[in-house]
Amino acid sequence: MSKHIAIVGAGPVGVVAALAAVQQGFRVSLYEAESRVDDSPRAATTHSSTLEMIARVGLIDRFVKEGLTARYFQFWDQAAQSMVAQFDHEILKDDTPYPFVVQTEQHKLGNMGIEKLRTYADAAVHFEHRITAVAQSGDGVTLTAQAPGGEVRIEADYVIAADGGRSALRKALDIPFEGMTWPERFIVITVKDDFERLMGCCYRNYLAHPDAWTNLFKISGDDMQGRWRAVFPSGVDETDEEALSDAAVARRLAHVFPRAEPYEVLHRNIYRVHQRVAARFRQGRVFLAGDAAHVNNPIGGLGLNCGIHDAMELVDMLAAVERGEEDASVFDRYERRRRQMNIEFVQQQTVNNKKRLEEKDPAVRAQALDDIRRIADDPQRHRQFLLRSSLIDSVRKARTIA
Ligand SMILES: Cc1cc2nc3c(=O)[nH]c(=O)nc-3n(C[C@H](O)[C@H](O)[C@H](O)COP(=O)(O)OP(=O)(O)OC[C@H]3O[C@@H](n4cnc5c(N)ncnc54)[C@H](O)[C@@H]3O)c2cc1C
Incomplete structure (x- = not known):
C-alpha cells in the first residue's frame, strides 16, 4: 500500500502539496480547521517560477483563465x-x-486545487478538522483532530504542516x-475604480513615497469584472479603527490619485506584518x-510563491525516497534548501523592497529611484x-544545494 501523507491546512500551499503528492503516488489526506477555503484578500501575484509548478500539477489553464496576465510592472515616484x-x-x-505574472486570488487556487484533488481516489479532503496535537514514533506520526463528531486520531507516514503563520x-x-514584527500594520483596500484609466499605470505598481508608499494592483474578482487593490502602511500610532475609518480610507485613496468623486470601496482590512523564519523546517x-515556515511583508508578492516552492521540493524529495532513488538522509536537504532560499530571496528582497518604497532621506531616495x-x-x-x-534564480540555486 502506498505511503500516507497527512497535510494540515487547506491554504494554497497545503492544497498544492496534496495535489503534487497524490500525483506522485502517495495516499493523501488534507485537514482544514475551517468549513471552507479562506477567501479574504491576500496573495494574487504568481511569478513565472511558480506558474511552472502550477502547470506541473495540472492547473495552469484554469489558473490563467480565472486571473489576469500582467506582462509589466512599474515603479512610481508617488510624491x-x-x-x-x-x-x-x-x-x-x-x-x-511563462514570461509574465498571473494575478489570480489565492482562494481561487485553493478551490480549483481541491476540486481536482477530489477526482483522485487516493485523496481525501476533510474540512472542520482542526489538528490539536502531534506525536511521533520512529516510523510514523499520529495527529489528533477536533472534528464535528468529536476527537479523531490520524496515522500518517509523513505530515506536511501547511497550517499558516x-x-x-x-x-x-x-x-x-525567529525574526521581527514591523511596528506599522498594512492596510488593504479593494475598490471598483480603474486606476489604469485614471493614472495610466499597469496591473502591478509599486509607488514610493517618504510618508505613505502604496502597492497598487489589479485582480479579476470572483465575477471577473476587475478590482483594484491598494496596500498602504498604517501610522505607527494610528489605531486599527482610525486606519479603517471612511475618512482615512478616502484620504489614502486620494493620495494615490486625487479626484473629486469618492472611490467605490468594496473591502478594507488591516493586518500585522512580520519577517520570520522557523528555526527548523523539519522535526x-x-x-x-509555506507560512508555517516563514512569513514576510507582501511587497514583491513573494511569500506564497516561496510556499508553493516548498511544497513542490518537499513532495519531490519524499517521492524520490519512496522510489528508492534517495535515502532518508535527504530529509535534512529540504531544510537546507528551503530555509536558505527563503532568507536569501524572500526575506532580503521584501525588506529591501519596503525600504526602497518608504525611504525618507531625499538623497538616498533619489539614488534608489535612479538605480531602479x-x-x-x-x-x-x-x-x-x-x-x-x-x-x-532561487529555483536554480536551490538545485545546487546538496
Ligand atoms: C494582503 C496580503 C497580500 C499578499 N500578497 C501576496 C502575493 O501577492 N504573493 C505572494 O506570494 N504572497 C502574498 N501574500 C502572502 C500569502 O497570502 C501567504 O504567504 C499565503 O497565504 C500562505 O499560504 P499557506 O497555505 O502557507 O497558509 P494559509 O493561507 O494561512 O493557510 C493555512 C490554512 O491552515 C488552516 N489551519 C490553521 N491551523 C490549523 C489546524 N490546527 N488544523 C487544520 N487547519 C489549520 C487555516 O484555516 C488555513 O486555511 C500576501 C499576504 C497578505 C496578507
Whole structure:
C-alpha cells in the first residue's frame, strides 16, 4: 500500500502539496480547521517560477483563465506622481515558458486545487478538522483532530504542516519562529475604480513615497469584472479603527490619485506584518511548509510563491525516497534548501523592497529611484533583476544545494 501523507491546512500551499503528492503516488489526506477555503484578500501575484509548478500539477489553464496576465510592472515616484521605471517579463522568454505574472486570488487556487484533488481516489479532503496535537514514533506520526463528531486520531507516514503563520504544529513541536514584527500594520483596500484609466499605470505598481508608499494592483474578482487593490502602511500610532475609518480610507485613496468623486470601496482590512523564519523546517517526519515556515511583508508578492516552492521540493524529495532513488538522509536537504532560499530571496528582497518604497532621506531616495531606472534601462540588468524577483534564480540555486 502506498505511503500516507497527512497535510494540515487547506491554504494554497497545503492544497498544492496534496495535489503534487497524490500525483506522485502517495495516499493523501488534507485537514482544514475551517468549513471552507479562506477567501479574504491576500496573495494574487504568481511569478513565472511558480506558474511552472502550477502547470506541473495540472492547473495552469484554469489558473490563467480565472486571473489576469500582467506582462509589466512599474515603479512610481508617488510624491512626483510620475512613473520611474517599467519592467517587462517578456525579457525572460528564453528562461521560462511563462514570461509574465498571473494575478489570480489565492482562494481561487485553493478551490480549483481541491476540486481536482477530489477526482483522485487516493485523496481525501476533510474540512472542520482542526489538528490539536502531534506525536511521533520512529516510523510514523499520529495527529489528533477536533472534528464535528468529536476527537479523531490520524496515522500518517509523513505530515506536511501547511497550517499558516500561527501554525499549531510548529508551536506543538516547539520550533522557534525567529525574526521581527514591523511596528506599522498594512492596510488593504479593494475598490471598483480603474486606476489604469485614471493614472495610466499597469496591473502591478509599486509607488514610493517618504510618508505613505502604496502597492497598487489589479485582480479579476470572483465575477471577473476587475478590482483594484491598494496596500498602504498604517501610522505607527494610528489605531486599527482610525486606519479603517471612511475618512482615512478616502484620504489614502486620494493620495494615490486625487479626484473629486469618492472611490467605490468594496473591502478594507488591516493586518500585522512580520519577517520570520522557523528555526527548523523539519522535526522527524513532520515538515513545515509555506507560512508555517516563514512569513514576510507582501511587497514583491513573494511569500506564497516561496510556499508553493516548498511544497513542490518537499513532495519531490519524499517521492524520490519512496522510489528508492534517495535515502532518508535527504530529509535534512529540504531544510537546507528551503530555509536558505527563503532568507536569501524572500526575506532580503521584501525588506529591501519596503525600504526602497518608504525611504525618507531625499538623497538616498533619489539614488534608489535612479538605480531602479538605470536597471530597467540596461537589458542585461533588467533580465537579472527579473530572474531574482520572479524567484527563477532561487529555483536554480536551490538545485545546487546538496
Ligand atoms: C494582503 C496580503 C497580500 C499578499 N500578497 C501576496 C502575493 O501577492 N504573493 C505572494 O506570494 N504572497 C502574498 N501574500 C502572502 C500569502 O497570502 C501567504 O504567504 C499565503 O497565504 C500562505 O499560504 P499557506 O497555505 O502557507 O497558509 P494559509 O493561507 O494561512 O493557510 C493555512 C490554512 O491552515 C488552516 N489551519 C490553521 N491551523 C490549523 C489546524 N490546527 N488544523 C487544520 N487547519 C489549520 C487555516 O484555516 C488555513 O486555511 C500576501 C499576504 C497578505 C496578507
